Amino acid sequence: MKALCWHGKEDVRVDTVPDPKIENPRDAVIKVTATAICGSDLHLYDGYMPTMRAGDVLGHEFMGEIVETGSAVTNLKKGDRVVVPFTMACGSCFFCQRSLFSCCDNSNPNAKIAEEAMGHSPSGLFGYSHMLGGFSGGQAEYVRVPFADVGPYKVPAGLPDEKVLFLSDIFPTGYMAAEQADIEPGDTVAVWGCGPVGLFAIKSAWMFGAGRVIAIDTVPERLKLAEAQGKAETIDFMNVTGSVYDRLQDMTKGRGPDRCIDAVGAEAHGLGSTPAILDKVKAAVGLGTDRPTALRQAIMCCRKAGTVSVPGVYVGFLDKVPMGAFVNKALTMKTGQTHVHRYLKPLMEKIEKGEIDPSFLITHRLPLVDAPKAYKTFRDKQDGCIKVVLKP
Template sequence: MKALCWTGVNETAVETVPDPGILNSHDIIVRVLLSTTCGSDLHLLGGYIPAMRAGDVLGHEFMGEVVEVGSAVRKHKVGERVVVSSFVACGQCWYCRQELYSLCDNGNPNPAITEALWGFAPGGCFAYSHAMGGYAGSHAEYIRVPYGDVGAFRVPDGVDDMTALFASDAAPTGWTGADLIGIERGDVVAVWGAGAVGQMAALAARSRGAERVIVIDRLPERLAQAERHIGAGTIDYSTENVPEALREATGGRGPDVCIEAVGMEAHSEGIQYPYDQVKQQLRLQTDRGAAVREAVHSCRKGGRLFVLGVFVGALDKFPLGAVMNKGLTVRGAQMHGQRYIPEILERMQRGEVPTAHLATHVMPLAEGPRGYRMFKDKTDGCVRAVFRP
């Protein structure tokens, strides 16, 4: 079959790879109908995530049609449309029973690297390097889905493919942050990043009763989407001082909740951007932290901060003193898709979760390298490139 593969730093190619097969009785095989780029893929593309190998199939956010099921699969049948969580979880371990699916003890068959990095290994993730399981990705004609009864969800009638696609990762990531940080009715919420995850975090905050949601970015097409489709207020950080604008918008107090949805390659204005970029390129630090630093300084005293953006290692100049002295609560997580996807699909069926607008550039899989260039360089207003195998 054809698949879009990582072939080196900032290099991809469509190659012929072996078709997937059933390896475990709980597996299902899915014919991929739609698969999309994600901001966290850019960390792989740029060589910032360890344990990538030339020829690895990319892609972790997808939906498709079941074409084969293992003998132990009970919830799915051939011909069914499904959306699949990007994180692989067994559904049986202690963490899965606590609904902390991205921390599954059995989803990552290659735990040694992340155990060395972080003390413990999280679950596995499709196409997110061999450190996160070495699973083949979704930018392909077919994909093997382990623990099919746990990670795959039937797409309800009335939900089109393009809308359902973003229930795989972007929407449940946003829901993870908004839920776990404990957004309460009446909260003012600020979200750094107006990409797909940032927009979904803003939407999830609104669904949980936030009085006001403000999204921060510099790209006009993304800010316009956050206003038009999500109903959020916006701040362009390239033209405004974000902490000052947020204090002004909240009577001088600052947001109750800050959600960082940018991650390890954050852009910023001023001297900190070249400083962070040079240190990252020289591998003197692994992550650029401009957005999370700004979120810490912007959050009100006693407020809550959730880190949704992907970080991999060491962050320079993290303002721990501000965290402690302001009395902030800080949480972070990879998304617990299996926990939130059913709710999201139900809301999609009722028309409450708009996502199709995120797919600004839809193209055949054969044009995958062009799609990733557009997505990485933010050309032609590209918010997400979506591939049709």
């Protein structure tokens, strides 16, 4: 089959690889009908994620049609259309029983590698390094899905792929970010990053009762979408009088936003401040992995006793994080890979009822063979690219 494979920094190729097979009674094999490039895939493309190996199949946002199931999978049958959570979950461990699916104890066969880096291992992930399981991803014609008796969610008849594909990751991720922000009715919510996750966080903030949403970015197409689809006020951080902090203080009469969401993560752009310059220098010479400009700003801007929610992906160790401000302002921070399984049913219902059409952010629809070019276009924010959907 054809699959998009990682071969090094900025080097992804469509290769011919062996077809996946059932390896465990709880497996399923699906024919991929739609897959997408996620912002967190760019951390692999840019070489920031350790334990990648040449030939690894990428992709963790995908859906498709069941073609084969293992003997223990009784909830699915050949021909079922399913959307697949990017986080894997066994369904029975301490964490899965508490609906903390991305913390699953049993789905990462390489847990010891993750434990060395993080203290404990999160769940296995599709197409996202050997530290997180070494599983082949879904930017391919076919994919093996472990724990298929727990993960894949059937798509109701009549819903096209593009309306449900993002239930695999970015819609639940943005929704969980808003949920973890502890939004109270009337709150002012500031969202750093108007990429796909940020846009879903903006839409979700309204669902939780926000009174005002302010979006921070600099890409014109993203800011326009945040305004048009997200009904957000916007700040262009490259064209703001003073600083983002100054502008947010003006907009909130000196109090600061009640809830701040960092939907940027490891590769934030700085504006020439000393910490931002150091981030870039360290990353360039291999002494650092993360550029946490957005997180620093969120901590400094958030009102006292507010909440900072972080759906943005971080890879390793962060420098110059203002912990003094975090502690002395009595802030709460909530983070985590998304517990996708928890949100599939309620968010699918919102789509069915017409409360949201997640396809609003798709700008590019391309065949899988064009994936290498699409990665560069998406990374470099060319051609108005906000979200790429690939058809194998």
